[in-house]
Amino acid sequence: MKLYDFAMAPNSRRVRIFIAEKNIKVPVEQVDLLSGENLEEKYRKKNQFCLVPTLELDDGTCIDEAPAICSYLESCYPEPRLLGTTPLEIAHVQSWDRHMENQGLACVGEMFRNGFAGFKNRSLPGRDGDKAIPDLIERGRRGVEFFYEHLESRLQQSKYIAGDTYSLADITAFCAIEFATTLRMPTPEGNTKSRSWYDSVAQRPATKA
């Protein structure tokens, strides 16, 4: 197996942390999103949508989309379980992971993609020619505020995001917060549950991945 990755991309980091939690080794090849290497023919053959990450299996089969890659890895390396065990847990992890992605990662991405000069004509991942839309910086910011508010509310009721057990939803939220922090939107001071949850996740060795 090989993971096509871009070290700075939070969506790639999500998969790297997942892999590290599984305690397996997967060789990584960097695809430089900043220079547009993902849009070149060589990478397009691995991923027609020009997105990272992509997991390439030994027979050349490629799997894309972070949660789908994680689902495949969970089947191959079931322990520790990161996607739930019972049907209900599995559904809750998937649902919460989607919320953390859509409310967290996607909103930070919207702020970044529409505000960073290097992406002024590449405001959508994997695409070329989509002009940045300045109004989306503010929309993304409001989205991140909404994400923090709901995360705090959730962690007041639940040890981890999807329930009693650490899961991919925690990894995704962690990557979203890390990304938001680089854009000067760290977890608000008063969100004590979120802050202590974040500190405990940050201490996991896998988050060094």
Next chain:
Amino acid sequence: MKLYDFAMAPNSRRVRIFIAEKNIKVPVEQVDLLSGENLEEKYRKKNQFCLVPTLELDDGTCIDEAPAICSYLESCYPEPRLLGTTPLEIAHVQSWDRHMENQGLACVGEMFRNGFAGFKNRSLPGRDGDKAIPDLIERGRRGVEFFYEHLESRLQQSKYIAGDTYSLADITAFCAIEFATTLRMPTPEGNTKSRSWYDSVAQRPATKA
């Protein structure tokens, strides 16, 4: 079980078709998105993010997010398989379903949400107070064109979207095209593979759901 649904919402329709393919009956309760019933306290107790669909189990547990609801139903009612059988198939279905959602449904939704007068201050699903951004109508339109182009390319290589077998990815793409068609963006005439695939899916009894 009960499904909270809005008949006109393509994301709800996706789950209704999935349920019909399973040949099970789940009572449906309508939540009127147009009047904002989803934003009211009564529904917020079922789904804090004010999104439809939500599946409520007999003990009151709620599952949201269409693919997570489908994952739960697939566990309870395994046949016919709509989410893949082997780990690789399962990953491919999940990945393609996400592409059909992000490239198809989400882009049509972007056109609709930012162009429909009734949502001028509700341009994001489940939220209130987000002003429509006119530039997103055009961005959504380009997204739908990209979706059609890649769908045609995929169906030139594969009988169904995620492989040899009909799956949730086909249901999602079908709902996206139906939605796009109401906004006068039907599948382009020349996309012959997509058109014949669409016609064959439309003949399935479940698509009457």
